[in-house]
Amino acid sequence: xxxxxxxxxxxxxxxxxxxxxxxxxxxxxxxxxxxxxxxxxxxxxxxxxxxxxxxxxxxxxxxxxxxxxxxxxxxxxxxxxxxxxxxxxxxxxxxxxxxxxxxxxxxxxxxxxxxxxxxxxxxxxxxxxxxxxxxxxxxxxxxxxxxxxxxxxxxxxxxxxxxxxxxxxxxxxxxxxxxxxxxxxxxxxxxxxxxxxxxxxxxxxxxxxxxxxxxxxxxxxxxxxxxxxxxxxxxxxxxxxxxxxxxxxxxxxxxxxxxxxxxxxxxxxxxxxxxxxxxxxxxxxxxxxxxxxxxxxxxxxxxxxxxxxxxxxxxxxxxxxxxxxxxxxxxxxxxxxxxxxxxxxxxxxxxxxxxxxxxxxxxxxxxxxxxxxxxxxxxxxxxxxxxxxxxxxxxxxxxxxxxxxxxxxxxxxxxxxxxxxxxxxxxxxxxxxxxxxxxxxx
Numbered sequence: 001x002x003x004x005x006x007x008x009x010x011x012x013x014x015x016x017x018x019x020x021x022x023x024x025x026x027x028x029x030x031x032x033x034x035x036x037x038x039x040x041x042x043x044x045x046x047x048x049x050x051x052x053x054x055x056x057x058x059x060x061x062x063x064x065x066x067x068x069x070x071x072x073x074x075x076x077x078x079x080x081x082x083x084x085x086x087x088x089x090x091x092x093x094x095x096x097x098x099x100x101x102x103x104x105x106x107x108x109x110x111x112x113x114x115x116x117x118x119x120x121x122x123x124x125x126x127x128x129x130x131x132x133x134x135x136x137x138x139x140x141x142x143x144x145x146x147x148x149x150x151x152x153x154x155x156x157x158x159x160x161x162x163x164x165x166x167x168x169x170x171x172x173x174x175x176x177x178x179x180x181x182x183x184x185x186x187x188x189x190x191x192x193x194x195x196x197x198x199x200x201x202x203x204x205x206x207x208x209x210x211x212x213x214x215x216x217x218x219x220x221x222x223x224x225x226x227x228x229x230x231x232x233x234x235x236x237x238x239x240x241x242x243x244x245x246x247x248x249x250x251x252x253x254x255x256x257x258x259x260x261x262x263x264x265x266x267x268x269x270x271x272x273x274x275x276x277x278x279x280x281x282x283x284x285x286x287x288x289x290x291x292x293x294x295x296x297x298x299x300x301x302x303x304x305x306x307x308x309x310x311x312x313x314x315x316x317x318x319x320x321x322x323x324x325x326x327x328x329x330x331x332x333x334x335x336x337x338x339x340x341x342x343x344x345x346x347x348x349x350x351x352x353x354x355x356x357x358x359x360x361x362x363x364x365x366x367x368x369x370x371x372x373x374x375x376x377x378x379x380x381x382x383x384x385x386x387x388x389x390x391x392x393x394x395x396x397x398x399x400x401x402x403x404x405x406x407x408x409x410x411x412x413x414x415x416x417x418x419x420x421x422x423x424x425x426x427x428x429x430x431x432x433x434x435x436x437x438x439x440x441x442x
Contacts, residue, residue: 043205064193068207071194133160134215139167151379151392154396157394167192222244248336263367265296268309270311273311280321332354
């Protein structure tokens, strides 16, 4: 195993091509010409052939032959799911949902806010949920009921009218029972089993069986992410880029190498296409962490161990920065999905992080806790999308409508601005709408 471990390297000596590749990571595949063409083909075929295309993709890629009548999860399957999982798992899901619900209820803005900005001029904003949301829950590399919790709970808190979930079937055609229990605890029962890429396409375009939704979201491989991005061409809004997992741990000389090692493996075990990085300001801490990795890697079963090694060596790595300034500059350029800060003054450093999906303060706040139990978003922007996007919360499923009100005095104050700009831009009806009212006032 030692020869497969990451080599400690200086961040300043990272060659330009390696730097570019790491900054690009999964987005390089997601936005490649080949992936984009495939995503559009999936969308076009599902738009043209509907359920027939969805069934064909499910048979080809998932090895499960389903008729369209078998896509929808039946009521008896929900009942059986509750019997199939341990009470401990059900209680854990209920607790996770409760914390996620509490966080999003705290975050949810009031239905409307109004403010008089100057005499006679009042403005405001109204928040309303989007009409429908299509949510993809992965299953290819494991069971992910936590993705139901993190994506569906905010939609429920937002008050979305129609929440549709698609999930790939297991080999026997069933759906993971914990996924069904999590959805059932949230009151969501419109769940369809089918191939992931085709299912997301169905959410974007609609079929005879799977309803079309106004927004689509869900973490997955580069193809799943590419289909979501391409769905915009069909009028469905992708909420955020949720590709392969990625994380950075920032550490100084005060960090515990053993905790650094286990936290690095947290996101690394998701898949070989994940990217996991330690950025340390102390070379000794970095070297100790690498030396401890075999102890924890050998406890992982395959393929998780192979996934973790790939994520730490291919797109990830262990780097020593020449001080916190250089480390923070790299993090802001990288815009990681997950960031843990394990330094002497983590709050001061956190205030200097401008781009990250989440920031976890200190080594008592592991990624695992945020993924499952704290209630903060666990579906987070990847591939550098955190420079412009946020994790999935109640805000993701809300849209805003502006409100404005003028009194007669307020109208007189703004009238010169309207008439001047209306005349300049050549819109006489705009000007007339003001001048006719001025005549009424006289």
